[in-house]
Structures are given as C-alpha cells and as structure tokens.
Amino acid sequence: MLQYRERYRPQYHFSAEHGWLNDPNGLVFFNGEYHLFYQHHPFGKTWGPMHWGHAVSKDLVHWQHLPVALYPDHLGTIFSGSAVVDWSDTSGFFGGEPGLVAIFTHSEARGQVQSLAYSTDRGRSWKKYDGNPVLTQFAQEDFRDPKVFWHEPTKQWIMVVAGGKVRIYSSPNLREWVLRSENEIWTECPDLFELAVDGDPRTTKWVLSLGGRKYYIGTFDGERFIPEIGPLPMNYGPDAYAAQTFNDEPRGRRIMISWMNNWEYANSLSSVTDPWNGTMTLPCELSLKTFPEGTRLVQRPVPELQQLRRAHRRFAGQTVRSGANPVAGLRGVQLEIIAEFETGTATEFGIKVRMGGEEETVVGYRTADHVLFLDRNRSGQALSGVYEAPMVAENSRVKMHLFIDWSSLEVFGNDGKVAITSLMFPDPASDGVEVYATGGEVNLVSLDVYELGSIWGEDETTRRKQQCSSHGGMSRLLPK
Numbered sequence: 001m002l003q004y005r006e007r008y009r010p011q012y013h014f015s016a017e018h019g020w021l022n023d024p025n026g027l028v029f030f031n032g033e034y035h036l037f038y039q040h041h042p043f044g045k046t047w048g049p050m051h052w053g054h055a056v057s058k059d060l061v062h063w064q065h066l067p068v069a070l071y072p073d074h075l076g077t078i079f080s081g082s083a084v085v086d087w088s089d090t091s092g093f094f095g096g097e098p099g100l101v102a103i104f105t106h107s108e109a110r111g112q113v114q115s116l117a118y119s120t121d122r123g124r125s126w127k128k129y130d131g132n133p134v135l136t137q138f139a140q141e142d143f144r145d146p147k148v149f150w151h152e153p154t155k156q157w158i159m160v161v162a163g164g165k166v167r168i169y170s171s172p173n174l175r176e177w178v179l180r181s182e183n184e185i186w187t188e189c190p191d192l193f194e195l196a197v198d199g200d201p202r203t204t205k206w207v208l209s210l211g212g213r214k215y216y217i218g219t220f221d222g223e224r225f226i227p228e229i230g231p232l233p234m235n236y237g238p239d240a241y242a243a244q245t246f247n248d249e250p251r252g253r254r255i256m257i258s259w260m261n262n263w264e265y266a267n268s269l270s271s272v273t274d275p276w277n278g279t280m281t282l283p284c285e286l287s288l289k290t291f292p293e294g295t296r297l298v299q300r301p302v303p304e305l306q307q308l309r310r311a312h313r314r315f316a317g318q319t320v321r322s323g324a325n326p327v328a329g330l331r332g333v334q335l336e337i338i339a340e341f342e343t344g345t346a347t348e349f350g351i352k353v354r355m356g357g358e359e360e361t362v363v364g365y366r367t368a369d370h371v372l373f374l375d376r377n378r379s380g381q382a383l384s385g386v387y388e389a390p391m392v393a394e395n396s397r398v399k400m401h402l403f404i405d406w407s408s409l410e411v412f413g414n415d416g417k418v419a420i421t422s423l424m425f426p427d428p429a430s431d432g433v434e435v436y437a438t439g440g441e442v443n444l445v446s447l448d449v450y451e452l453g454s455i456w457g458e459d460e461t462t463r464r465k466q467q468c469s470s471h472g473g474m475s476r477l478l479p480k
Contacts, residue, residue, distance in 0.1 A: 004456040008273050008407035008425055011334050011454040012308055013260065014063050014280040016053055020045055021278030022266070023145075023189055023242035024257045025052055026069075026083030026102050029249050031122050034060055036257065037069055037102070038280070039080060045270035045277040050077040052104070054123070059304050060255065060283045062455045069102070069126050070117055075133060076108030080145040080189055084174075085248050086118075087150075090157070091174045093118040093129075101174055102126065103148045103159065111139030114146050114161065116174060135177045138163065145189045148174070149247055154222035160190045166208070168192075168225065180223040187211050189242040192225060193254055195288045197295060205288055207297060209234065212243025212258045217288070217295055229294060236389035237374060237421035238262050239408070240281055254286040255302060260408060260421060265383065272382050272425055273407070281421055282403060282410055291417070300416035301403065309336065309450040318444045320349060320437040326444060330433040336450040337402040337433075343367055343393050345440030353404050354379065356430030363411050363420075364436075365391075365398050372400070372413045372420070380426030389418040397445070403452075 004011070015021065019042040026037035033056045040053030052070035055063040070078045081104030089096050100119045105112050113133035117126045137143075142163035151158045151170075159169040159177060166183040187210040197203045206220040208227065216230035234243065235258070243258040258281040261269070270277045284299040318326040320341075333354065341349060350364030362375040372391040377384045391398070391413045401412040406428075411420040435444060 004454065006274060006276075007428065009276070010279050010405045010407060011456070012061070012305075012452055013282060013405050013408060014055065015276050015278065016040060017065050018275040019043060019277070020047055020270075021053065021276065021280075022047065022259050022261065023080045024244045024259060024280060025080050025104070027244050027246040027255075027257060028083040028085060028100065029246055030085050030100055033058060033122070034246065035083060035100075035123055036063065036280070037083065040068065042068060045274070046267040050079055050107070052078050052102070056123070059307070060302055061304050061307060062457070066124065069123070070104065070128075073128065075106040075113070075115065077106070079105035079107045079112065080242070081105055081114075082147045082149075082244065083247065084148050084150065084157070086174065090172060091116075091118065094120060103146045103174070105144040105146065106133055107144065111136075112141075112143045112163075113139050114159070114177075129175070131175065134175050135159075135161075135169070137179065138167070142186075147189075147191050147244070149193070151222050156222065158192070158222070160192045160208075162188050162190045162211075166190055166225075168223065170222065181225070183225060183227075185210065189244065191243065191245055192220065193245055194220070195254055195286060197288045198290050199287070205295065207286070207288070209243055209245075212240055212256070215297055217297070232296065233389075234297065234299075235419045235421050237387050237411075237419070238385060239423045240419070240421040245286070253302075255283050256286055256299065257281055257283050258421070260423060269382060269423075279408060279423075284416070284419075289417075296417065298416040299419055300412065301401070301410075305336075308452040308455070310453050311451040313449045315444060315447040319441050320346070320435055320444050321441045322436075322438055325434045325436065327433055327435050327447065327449070330449060331431045332433065332449070332451055333404060333406055333428070333431045334452050334454075335402070335404045335433075336452055337400070337404070338446075338448045339400045339402075339435070340445040340447075341365070341398045341400075342443040342445050343396050343398065344442045346437040346442040347439030349437040349442040350435075351400060351402065352432075352434040352436060353402065353409065354424065354426040354430045355432030355434060356427060359426045359430040360432075361409055361424055361426070363400055363402060363409070365400075367393075372398075372411070372418060374409065374411055374420045374422055376409075376422055376424050379424035380430070382425050383423060387420055387422065389413060389420055391418050
C-alpha cells in the first residue's frame with residue numbers, strides 16, 4: 001500500500017499516486033463531490049501519451065484517487081479541457097436527467113480537435129461521443145484546451161479555445177459550435193469567468209486567465225470578451241501554470257487550482273521525485289478588489305484548509321533586528337505561517353524556512369522598492385532563482401501568508417493581493433525557521449505558526465509516528 005512518505009512527496013498538495021501529472025482539467029462540482037481531472041502519463045514520470053487522471057473530494061482538501069477517466073484512442077491522445085454539469089440535458093446524453101460532460105482536445109500528428117465524453121454514473125465511467133470530434137475548424141493550428149461554461153444571460157454554452165488566438169464559440173447543446181469572436185492573444189489553458197467587484201453582486205467584471213500566468217479584466221456579452229485592464233501577472237513565482245477554475249461550485253465561489261511546475265525543468269525533476277512527478281497548487285478563492293492603482297485579482301487559500309491545522313504557536317509585539325531570531329527553536333517542514341509586520345528602520349525583513357546547514361529559503365520584503373520576494377538560491381537541489389512581486393505596504397503593514405510542504409512553498413502577500421509559488425527540494429533535515437531583519441529594526445505585530453496534517457488518510461496517532469520516524473527528520477513537531 002502506498003504510504004505517501006517518499007522523500008519529497010507533498011503532504012497536503014495533490015499529487016498522482018504514480019507517474020507524470022501536469023495541467024488540471026475538468027474541474028467541476030456535482031452531486032456532493034469536487035472532481036479534479038489532470039493531464040497524466042500513468043506509465044512514466046516524464047511527459048508522454050496524455051490520459052485524464054481523476055480524483056474526487058468532498059472538501060477540496062482530502063482527495064480520493066479514481067481510475068484513469070480517459071485513454072488515448074484512434075483520434076489521438078487526450079489533451080487538456082474542462083467538464084460541465086449538463087443540468088437540462090441539452091446534449092441529449094442523459095435521458096432528461098443531469099449528467100457530466102467532459103470537453104477535451106484530441107491531439108495527434110494531423111492536428112488538434114475538440115471532442116466530448118460523458119458520464120451517467122457520477123464520473124466513475126466515461127463514454128466518448130460517437131460523433132467526435134465536434135470541432136475541427138482550426139485543427140492545423142495550435143487549437144486546444146477548451147474551457148466550457150453555461151452563460152445564463154444568453155442561455156447557451158460558451159467555449160474558450162486557446163492557441164494562436166483566443167477563440168470564443170457558442171452552442172445550444174455542446175455538440176454543435178459556432179465561432180463568435182477572436183482575440184489576438186496567444187495562450188494555453190484559458191479560462192473566462194465573472195466576479196463581483198468588492199463583493200458587490202450588482203457590479204461585476206469578467207476575467208480572462210491566460211494559463212494562470214497573466215490575466216485581463218473586461219466585459220463579456222456572450223460573444224465577445226473586451227479587455228479593459230491588463231494583462232497583469234497572476235502569480236509571480238516560477239511554478240504556477242495552466243490554472244483552471246471549478247464549474248458549478250456549490251457556494252458560488254470561484255476556486256482555482258494550478259499545476260505547480262514549470263516546463264523549463266518539469267521533465268528533469270523525474271530524477272528527483274519518485275514514483276510521481278507533478279503537483280497541484282492549493283485551491284484558492286478568487287475575487288476582484290479595488291485598490292488605488294485599479295481593480296485587481298485577489299487569491300486566497302480556501303478556508304477548508306484550516307482543518308489541517310494541528311499544533312500552534314503564536315508570537316506578538318516583538319522587535320526584530322539583525323542577529324536576533326524571536327522564533328528561535330521553531331522547526332517544521334509541514335507548516336502554515338501567518339505573519340504581520342509593521343515597517344520600521346529595517347531595509348529588509350521577512351521569514352526564512354527550511355533552514356539547515358547551507359540551506360534556506362527566504363521570503364522577504366524590501367522597503368526601498370516595495371517588493372515582496374522569494375529566494376530559493378539555497379533551497380536545495382535542482383532549482384534556484386529569486387522571484388519578486390511589487391507590493392506596497394498598507395498603513396505601514398506587510399502581511400505574509402506561507403504554506404510550506406515537503407517540496408514546495410506558496411506565499412500570499414497582503415491578504416492575497418500577490419502570490420508567489422515555488423517548488424524546492426531541500427534536505428529533509430533542513431527544518432529551521434527564522435524571522436529576520438537587516439539594516440535596522442521591524443516590529444513583528446503577530447506571527448502564527450501551525451503544524452499541518454497530511455491529507456492522505458491516516459489517523460492522528462499513525463500520522464505522528466510516521467512523521468517522526470520518516471527520512472531522518474522529514475517532519476519536526478513544533479516545540480511546546
């Protein structure tokens with residue numbers, strides 16, 4: 001039985017049981033379950049013939065692996081796409097009942113086309129549509145990654161397709177599609193969705209996500225997206241790509257998951273991780289908020305993650321200066337850290353994690369140029385780099401929200417105004433934590449540190465025994 005205790009196995013980020021994983025696909029909620037499909041090569045740890053892997057969750061945190069949903073066939077391999085609930089059986093696949101329909105790209109040497117599959121048993125088995133492919137118009141170009149959703153004002157299905165352009169189609173039944181508009185934007189894995197501005201449902205804007213790297217804000221009338229703001233960065237880190245959001249989220253939230261990796265080195269990481277290669281980011285809720293510089297996308301980890309919190313330490317009202325670490329003795333490789341600083345005379349301050357020997361990963365803030373940064377140049381094997389996000393202190397306060405897992409670090413600044421996502425592969429024994437300041441002093445208003453549990457199903461007693469004995473100190477409990 002797989003124990004999910006391999007050297008760099010994520011403990012609360014989703015990964016496949018084995019084999020290669022990349023883009024999240026088919027994110028949808030139906031009949032009490034969140035469905036996560038993903039690009040999957042079940043027979044190797046590098047990119048290969050694409051299948052759709054599959055998992056379900058009742059809470060966006062704990063995932064149950066299911067058998068591969070879609071296999072390659074005579075039309076090609078199964079590239080990225082989306083899934084919808086056909087509530088009114090517009091497709092005619094379900095005998096008048098609601099059901100799940102997957103819309104995906106068939107890819108082969110002759111080109112890329114869009115196809116359908118459907119499930120009558122809550123996604124446990126899938127039948128490909130006999131009339132596939134349903135869209136072949138630009139098969140000889142980059143023409144892939146369909147995101148489909150129901151547009152209530154015009155009572156039709158909308159498909160956004162990536163490639164040399166962003167193309168928007170409409171359909172009454174998911175089987176017959178008409179091209180409505182084109183935007184001269186190259187991307188992969190597009191997404192298009194509507195969000196309230198500042199929480200006011202009477203004022204909404206549409207967001208066009210370009211693979212989770214950048215986004216536009218604008219308007220959409222059922223045929224044409226008109227950008228008004230952008231493009232703007234969505235994530236300033238190296239390892240957030242192919243972002244997708246859930247259709248039919250039951251509370252009306254817009255929840256996003258991305259592939260936590262980078263095509264520059266994803267295949268080479270097969271020599272580092274085993275028996276899997278590829279991880280998903282944490283699910284984040286998206287919103288639009290007005291700032292002095294304009295309307296911007298905000299992303300915050302879903303509150304369901306708080307159920308993973310275990311041991312807790314809190315620090316408050318301490319002055320941080322060079323050479324003094326007010327959290328000395330804190331250790332951990334499976335942590336959530338929430339910190340708020342009040343700027344003072346320090347030119348730089350922040351938090352160092354996964355410290356040990358010559359290793360450390362730094363999340364810092366530079367006051368002179370108002371930059372939040374992540375430095376992984378000493379984060380262990382395979383990867384390096386410094387990644388910066390502009391972020392002005394608000395009322396002289398800087399907030400940092402960190403999620404540290406066995407091989408990753410996700411950072412959210414100032415309540416999700418900026419995000420930086422990064423893989424890292426330090427020695428398992430590198431588990432120190434430090435709050436630091438240079439060039440002066442900074443006030444640590446508050447710092448909360450939570451040990452986080454694993455999502456992989458063991459009870460608390462077993463979890464602690466396995467962690468304390470795993471891999472020469474892979475996990476350290478917070479000191480009392």
